[in-house]
Amino acid sequence: MTAAAPELAIETRQLTKTxxxxxxxxxxxxxxxxxxxxxxxxxxxxxxxxTIRMLLGLASATSGEVRVLGQELPQQLPGVLxxxxxxxxxxxxxxxxxxxxxxxxxxxxxxxxxxxxxxxxVADALERVxxxxxxxxxxxxxSLGMKQRLGIANALLTPRELIVLDEPTNGxxxxxxxxxxxxxRSLTDQGTTVFVSSHLxxxxxxxxxxxxxxxxxxxxxxxxxxxxxxxxxxxxxxVTPDAQLALGVLAGLGLAADVEAPPERGGASADPxxxxxxxxxxxxxxxxxxxxxxxxRVRGFTVAGSTLEDLFVALTGEGFDVAQ
Amino acid sequence: MSPxxxxxxxxxxxxxxxxxxxxxxxxFLASELVLLFRRRRTWxxxxxxxxxxxxxxxxxxxxxxxxxxxxxxxxxxxxxxQNGLFVSVVALTICVPLFLPLAVGxxxxxxxxxxxxxxxLRYLLVAPVGRIRLLLVKFAAAxxxxxxxTVVITAAGALIGAALFPVGPVVLLSGDTIGVPDSIxxxxxxxxxxxxxxxxxxxxxxxxxxxxxxxxxxxxxxxxVSIVAQVLDSLPQLDWLHPYLFTHYWLGFADLLRQPVEFxxxxxxxxxxxxxxxxxxxxxxxxxxxxxxxx
Ligand SMILES: Nc1ncnc2c1ncn2[C@@H]1O[C@H](COP(=O)(O)OP(=O)(O)O)[C@@H](O)[C@H]1O
Ligand SMILES: [Mg+2]
Numbered sequence: 001m002t003a004a005a006p007e008l009a010i011e012t013r014q015l016t017k018t019x020x021x022x023x024x025x026x027x028x029x030x031x032x033x034x035x036x037x038x039x040x041x042x043x044x045x046x047x048x049x050x051t052i053r054m055l056l057g058l059a060s061a062t063s064g065e066v067r068v069l070g071q072e073l074p075q076q077l078p079g080v081l082x083x084x085x086x087x088x089x090x091x092x093x094x095x096x097x098x099x100x101x102x103x104x105x106x107x108x109x110x111x112x113x114x115x116x117x118x119x120x121x122v123a124d125a126l127e128r129v130x131x132x133x134x135x136x137x138x139x140x141x142x143s144l145g146m147k148q149r150l151g152i153a154n155a156l157l158t159p160r161e162l163i164v165l166d167e168p169t170n171g172x173x174x175x176x177x178x179x180x181x182x183x184x185r186s187l188t189d190q191g192t193t194v195f196v197s198s199h200l201x202x203x204x205x206x207x208x209x210x211x212x213x214x215x216x217x218x219x220x221x222x223x224x225x226x227x228x229x230x231x232x233x234x235x236x237x238x239v240t241p242d243a244q245l246a247l248g249v250l251a252g253l254g255l256a257a258d259v260e261a262p263p264e265r266g267g268a269s270a271d272p273x274x275x276x277x278x279x280x281x282x283x284x285x286x287x288x289x290x291x292x293x294x295x296x297r298v299r300g301f302t303v304a305g306s307t308l309e310d311l312f313v314a315l316t317g318e319g320f321d322v323a324q
Numbered sequence: 325m326s327p328x329x330x331x332x333x334x335x336x337x338x339x340x341x342x343x344x345x346x347x348x349x350x351x352f353l354a355s356e357l358v359l360l361f362r363r364r365r366t367w368x369x370x371x372x373x374x375x376x377x378x379x380x381x382x383x384x385x386x387x388x389x390x391x392x393x394x395x396x397x398x399x400x401x402x403x404x405x406q407n408g409l410f411v412s413v414v415a416l417t418i419c420v421p422l423f424l425p426l427a428v429g430x431x432x433x434x435x436x437x438x439x440x441x442x443x444x445l446r447y448l449l450v451a452p453v454g455r456i457r458l459l460l461v462k463f464a465a466a467x468x469x470x471x472x473x474t475v476v477i478t479a480a481g482a483l484i485g486a487a488l489f490p491v492g493p494v495v496l497l498s499g500d501t502i503g504v505p506d507s508i509x510x511x512x513x514x515x516x517x518x519x520x521x522x523x524x525x526x527x528x529x530x531x532x533x534x535x536x537x538x539x540x541x542x543x544x545x546x547x548x549v550s551i552v553a554q555v556l557d558s559l560p561q562l563d564w565l566h567p568y569l570f571t572h573y574w575l576g577f578a579d580l581l582r583q584p585v586e587f588x589x590x591x592x593x594x595x596x597x598x599x600x601x602x603x604x605x606x607x608x609x610x611x612x613x614x615x616x617x618x619x
Contacts, residue, residue, distance in 0.1 A: 056450050059616040081452035088450070092443025096363065108355040109451035115351050154447065 008067070009034045009162050009193035010055060015064035017050050024050045026217040028064070032195055032210070037188055039204030040197040041312065042214030048197040049089045051214075052166050055195075056086055069161055082112040085155030086164040090171075091147040095140035099131055099150050102139055107157050125153040130179060144171035152180065156187075163187060165196045169203060181207045201312050213315050220315045228311060236287060238274040239300030246274055246296045253282055253290060271299055278303060352453060356465045360431070366469065369427045370476050376423060377415030377481035380404075385488045407494050408485025409507050413581070415481040416474065416518055420574050424473060425550035428522050431469045432529025433543030435462035436612065440537040440619035455613045463530055463605065470522040474515040482511060500583035510580055517577040517590055524570035524600030525550050531608040537619045567592075570600045 010032035017025040025047040032038045042048050053059040055068055057077040066073040071080045093102045103122040107113050113121075126135050129149040139147065148171050155163050165184070169177045184194050184207050198204050204211050205225070212222040221228055236255070240246050243259050250257045257276035278284065284303045291298050360366055381404065388405050403410045436459070439445035448458060485491070494507040502510070529546035536542050553571040556562055566572050573596065576589035 053446075053616070053618070056446075058446055058449060059618060060614075078452065078454060081450055084450065086447075086450050088446050090443070092445075092447055094359070094442060094444060097359075105355050105359065106447055106451050108351040109448050109453045111349045111352075 007034045007070070008032060009036075009069060010038075010195060011067040012051075012055075013065040015051070015054060015066060016062045017047070017054060017059065018062045024217050025054070028217075028219050029222075030212060030219065031222065032193065034193050035188060035191055036210045037184060037194045037196065037208045039208035039211035040195060040214065041201065041204050041211055042197075042199065044199055045216075046199075046214040047217040048199075048214055049166055052086075052088055052164055052195075052197065055164065056084065056088065057081065058088070082110060082158075083161045084164060085157070085160040085162075086166075087148075087151040087155050087168055088164070088166050090167070091151030091154075093139045093147060093150060096138060098136050098138055099142065099146075099153075100126060100135040102150065103154055103157060106154055110158070113158050121157055125156045126150075128156055128183065129153045145173060145176050148172055149176070152183070159190070160192055162193045162195065165194065167197055167199070169198070169200075177203070201309055205308055213312060215315060221311070225308065229308060231311065234278045235304055236274075236276055236278050236284065237300070237302045237304065238276075238291070238298065239271050240274065240291075240296055240298055241271050242296045243272045243274060245294065246291060249290050249294045249296060250274065250276055250287070253287060254279055255282070255287070273300075349457065352457075353461050353464060356461050357468060360465050360469060361472070365430070369430060370473060373419060373423060373427060373473050374476050374480040376419055377411050377477060378484045380415055380418065381408075381411045381481070381484040381488050403495075404485065404489060406490070408487070408489035408491045409482060409494055409504070409511065411485030411489070412478040412481030412511050413514060413577075415477050416514060416577070417575065419477055420518060420521070421554060422551075424470075424477075424518070424522060425525060426547055427473055428466070428470055428525050429529055429547035429550065430543045432466045432526045433533050433541075433546045434539045435466060435530050436533040437536050437542040438533075438539040440617070441539050443619060445619055446617050449617060456609055459530065459534075459605070459608055459612055462533075463526065466526045466530065467519070467523060470526060471515075471519045474518040474522075478511050478515045482508070496581050496583050497578060498582040502583065510585075513580050513585070514577045517580060517593065518574075520590075520594050520597055521574050521577075523597040524604070527601040527604035527608070528570075531604040531611065534608050534612040534615065568596070570596060572596065 008031050010030055012028050012030040015025060015028040015030070016023065028047075028051060030051075040048055040051070050059065054061050054066060055073070057074050057080075060074065068080050069083055073080065093099075094105070097105065100122050103125060104118060107118050107122060108115070123132070123135070126132050129152050131146060131149050131153060134142065134146060139150065142150065148168065152165065152168055155165065168184075169180050172180060181203070184196060187194055196204070196208065208225060210222075210224050211228060213220050213228075221231065223231075238246060238250075238257075247257055247259070255276040255278070257274040260273040260275060284301075288298060288301055384404050404414055436445065439448060449455065453461075491504060493501045493503050494510075495501050525546065528549055529542065532545045532549075533539070533542040550571065553569045554574075557566055557569045557571050573589050573593035576593060579586035579589045
């Protein structure tokens with residue numbers, strides 16, 4: 001690492017994992033800056049959880065290198081793990097113990113955690129995820145969402161430099177999802193790096209500063225959200241009642257437009273929309289000029305970078321809820 | 325309750341905490357023991373074992389009313405009627421071949437596979453508990469269960485024996501007579517012997533438990549191993565093998581009822597069990613430290 005490079009919380013080089021003949025993670029080069037909220041995005045089965053297991057020393061890499069918090073894994077694992085909190089592939093708890101007893105158990109497994117402050121820290125963590133009222137309830141009586149919160153509370157038992165959350169909003173209702181988003185943002189206020197995986201783009205877009213996109217074990221994009229947006233195509237969006245006429249004008253300028261049906265809103269503007277990628281050599285004002293000159297009634301015209309959704313669908317080839 | 329200990333403490337203090345020396349980690353062993361002995365399943369196992377001396381004593385009491393000294397059944401069965409303190413020894417003799425291996429199989433087979441099955445193993449390991457430390461703590465807790473199980477049988481036997489039969493000086497196999505306090509010491513020695521006897525099986529169960537994420541499979545396999553060993557031990561054609569079977573000295577605790585105490589089978593047994601613990605402990609460490617945790 002050069003001195004100029006920002007310090008990385010997680011860095012992998014050519015990280016690869018195979019299960020039998022199947023390559024589940026393929027030559028992954030992750031670079032997660034310290035202090036970022038890093039979204040690890042990919043459809044189900046794209047290798048996110050497997051990568052996380054390797055980052056935490058649960059599974060060994062078939063080949064490649066992993067550095068977490070500047071330490072080489074797996075050699076430095078004992079020194080790294082106390083500085084990392086994690087939720088991996090859903091929560092896992094003893095159903096016959098209460099929520100707080102479960103956290104006390106896991107905290108007592110950490111030799112760096114102080115027994116003197118244990119109860120207080122457990123109570124604080126439960127409060128942060130809104131489980132204080134259910135602290136004494138057996139986990140078998142918890143809903144999936146409550147278990148998920150308890151799993152997040154476990155990651156917060158001691159102050160951590162890195163928190164890894166594997167699909168933290170699975171099973172949460174919209175209110176719970178909002179709370180988790182808020183919680184994740186509040187973590188970075190204290191300088192913690194958060195690495196959060198998801199198969200839902202909207203979630204990543206709303207809480208992350210950076211993201212990486214996985215597709216079938218391959219990293220297909222990585223960077224800050226702004227950088228990712230810029231890699232997409234700029235598009236124009238035209239609202240007009242004269243769709244056919246406009247299509248012809250745009251084609252004359254070299255723009256291949258798609259017509260979108262008018263949004264179904266009670267009566268008002270029932271005009272179709274035309275969306276087309278904007279080639280670099282064409283200026284936006286040129287288009288408007290040509291449209292008006294040809295008698296197209298322009299009721300709305302915008303130029304926008306592509307949405308992340310466009311980018312991710314293009315990168316992963318499918319919608320995000322599609323299992324592999 | 326200093327602010328640095330609260331949940332919203334800064335990362336800097338977290339880093340400082342991480343840089344601090346780790347504690348010895350006794351609280352995890354304590355947590356493991358509490359977890360084991362608070363579980364309803366553990367209580368059911370112990371209660372079942374405690375019921376065996378009670379059943380034996382009640383059955384003997386009822387039958388001797390009709391046919392005293394029939395001479396059938398395990399060694400010492402007849403002596404129960406003369407001295408209630410023998411109930412413990414008879415109950416242990418009955419429990420050693422099957423009931424104790426069953427109970428130990430459940431606990432030892434569950435050690436790692438149970439955590440894997442519940443999804444808690446990955447959280448313990450990232451907490452972090454080192455993998456070798458986890459095995460050591462699990463083994464220690466399972467041995468504590470072996471001790472609890474034999475002590476429960478011994479104590480239940482002594483109590484029910486005192487309730488249903490006369491208690492007094494005990495006539496030993498060697499013909500000598502010892503007093504009640506001495507006989508209690510002997511009973512505890514026997515409980516210790518049986519606990520040591522179960523160490524090898526516990527290590528085998530621990531190893532099997534690292535092979536699977538299904539605790540029931542590991543429990544069953546452990547019990548089956550103990551039965552197979554006893555069957556092999558009973559085949560005269562295999563007598564060259566017998567001294568190496570971990571079940572070979574299981575019933576050898578009768579030597580502790582001689583005067584003076586005959587410790588040779590105790591030490592042979594302890595040595596054999598130690599060998600099994602070392603071998604299967606190493607196998608468990610080798611397997612578990614190199615295993616991908618995908619549960
Ligand atoms: N224990 C395993 N053995 C074999 N293949 C596995 C195992 N765990 C996961 N896989 C495979 O690895 C791929 C990636 O899985 P995973 O990392 O869980 O994906 P994600 O978390 O992105 O949904 C999937 O194709 C899955 O079938
Ligand atoms: Mg996953």
